[in-house]
Amino acid sequence: MTTINDIAQMANVSRTTVSRALNNSGYVSEDVRRRIMQIVEETGYMPNQSAKSLRTKRSGVIGVILPRLSTETSTRVVNGINEVLAKEGFQILLTDTELDKQKEIDYIRLLKSRHVDGIILLATNVNEALIQTIQQVDIPVLAIGQELPGVPSLVYDDYHAAADLTNMLVRxxxxxxxxxxxxxxxxxxxxxxxxxxxxxxxxxxxxINEAWIGEGDFSIESGYEQVKTILRNSKSDRPTALFAVTDRMAIGAIEYLKEQGYAIPEDIAVVGIGASMMSKYMTPSLTTIDYHNKEAGKQAAHLLLRQLKNEKIDPKFELSYRLILRDSV
Amino acid sequence: MTTINDIAQMANVSRTTVSRALNNSGYVSEDVRRRIMQIVEETGYMPNQSAKSLRTKRSGVIGVILPRLSTETSTRVVNGINEVLAKEGFQILLTDTELDKQKEIDYIRLLKSRHVDGIILLATNVNEALIQTIQQVDIPVLAIGQELPGVPSLVYDDYHAAADLTNMLVRxxxxxxxxxxxxxxxxxxxxxxxxxxxxxxxxxxxxINEAWIGEGDFSIESGYEQVKTILRNSKSDRPTALFAVTDRMAIGAIEYLKEQGYAIPEDIAVVGIGASMMSKYMTPSLTTIDYHNKEAGKQAAHLLLRQLKNEKIDPKFELSYRLILRDSV
DNA sequence: CTGAAAGCGCTTACAG
DNA sequence: CTGAAAGCGCTTACAG
Incomplete structure (x- = not known):
């Protein structure tokens, strides 16, 4: 592996000068700069990031903490984050908490020890230990999806999205x-x-008849099970519409309803939230809310970047959403 | 930030000893070890990974190069990789080539400069420059999805999967x-x-009537467009079945066919490859091939880990697949 | 415009 | 069982 010393030697200058040429810091004569750059080209030299990071306390790496690696929402957000960050020369260090609160905290500390310059946290819950850890590590953190006290947060407008969907059904x-x-x-x-x-x-x-209310766990299966229970428990007073708070649960619910021979939306209308790919192509297509996840990721990256430049940013940003009316209502 | 020196001072030992206690290397008296660990606990000390990496030439980070961040296939593979690697204390550094061949090469070099211990490459193409770069960087690389000469490769059995699907249609x-x-x-x-x-x-x-053959670009839209062209160009000699090499293109094709009033599978049968979530829930459900992507990711991680331990591994591993028969045929 | 030297936080022969 | 010292590859005041 060639190092800065090798380059210096080959260019007949000190490594100080090579460093300056590489980083465009301080004066370097045009002549010398060209010579150095030429050699860098030829050798394909790349500075050792660990050494650089050890010295400068910056790494060019942003940590991203995800609740689940394999959901469409996460993927879109990461995609947006990456698009912005890659352009600025940052890499992403990815971690997956598997919805485990302790891991969320552990990963923040771990990322700190890896010298990440900042962290983007797709938060799924809010608790004291989490907040405290974030304060402790003292690196820029940006939360997406939950409002974390003391942490700049990018939040979806969950309340109004749900309200709009409900109003639409009522209408x-x-x-x-x-x-x-x-x-x-x-x-x-x-x-x-x-x-x-x-x-x-x-x-x-x-x-509201409380028998109409179910609690799932984000999975398709739980949507299936919950609607089954709801229908069983509300025989004489069945709902004519069903609001699942995620597309996946709505999909599970629809699967069950179709199996049972219900016509959607004639017998029962169904709506979800998330604008998943499937919501568009399934039959009937699903009415849902688009949270513009990729945009959220991009904005999160931009906000974090601003924090890295020590700009003051607002403690809370609210994202826009869009209701997509389709055949399931 | 507390360092190993702080811990040493607090424990009244040298940092050499602290290092030994932390890494379980060399002798440390039980008494001293306990004292050190206690302090580590209390302070929440975490070794600086950059320093460690600079010194040991290992980073505990594995680079993953993806063709696209936001496809189900990539996500599943990464999920499998992460599941295995996280357990062994490795982090994942993620990069997305956006299907750009040059970026594939650039990222390999970049990951090298970041001292990753190994690279898992979800390859989409094979070319000389890529192979050469991999040889140059001289770190363990494992390819998934393509057979790269000189690089241990984990490949899907594309030939037989396609053959099976075709035979099934013929049958x-x-x-x-x-x-x-x-x-x-x-x-x-x-x-x-x-x-x-x-x-x-x-x-x-x-x-085979060559008018039945189309070339898409993996996207849903391209499936839609290609089937349109195929039908237009084969008016008098229409195919009765359609084989799209990815689920997404099959989905686009089905979308068009439904729009045009074709009954699936009565008028035309459709199959894909990938076992996407949608293939299961769409109407009609799609006959497809499951490549067990998550398993592939896990196996890739295991193989890379073995390489890191300097075990010799075979140059090629073939993965299994499973045909899923559904309503679209 | 250029270089010598210190130092970032670790690990690891080497010596005791 | 323990420690002093060197060194990993960089950057950055400081001096010239």
């Missing part, structure tokens, strides 16, 4: 709307989306 | 089978899959 004549949510440990998906639904139902004067 | 009574492939720059998807199809057609004595 279509539905009064009995079922709901499949997730754990309230997840403030955004678990709490805000349900709140939007409940508030709108109340506002329109529609009573 | 169902189809003699006129259309085909949507991709560029031959991609030896696996572009060449082998087409070869499997053509060989089986010939073997069964079924003439």
């Amino acid at each position: 279509k004549g539905h009064e009995k709307i079922g709901f499949i949510g997730v754990t309230r440990d997840d403030p955004s998906v678990g709490v805000l989306r349900e709140q939007g639904y409940r508030d709108m139902m109340q506002q329109h004067g529609h009573q | 169902k009574g189809h003699e006129k089978i259309g085909f949507i492939g991709v560029t031959r720059d991609d030896p696996s998807v572009g060449v082998l899959r087409e070869q499997g199809y053509r060989d089986m057609m010939q073997q069964h004595g079924h003439q």
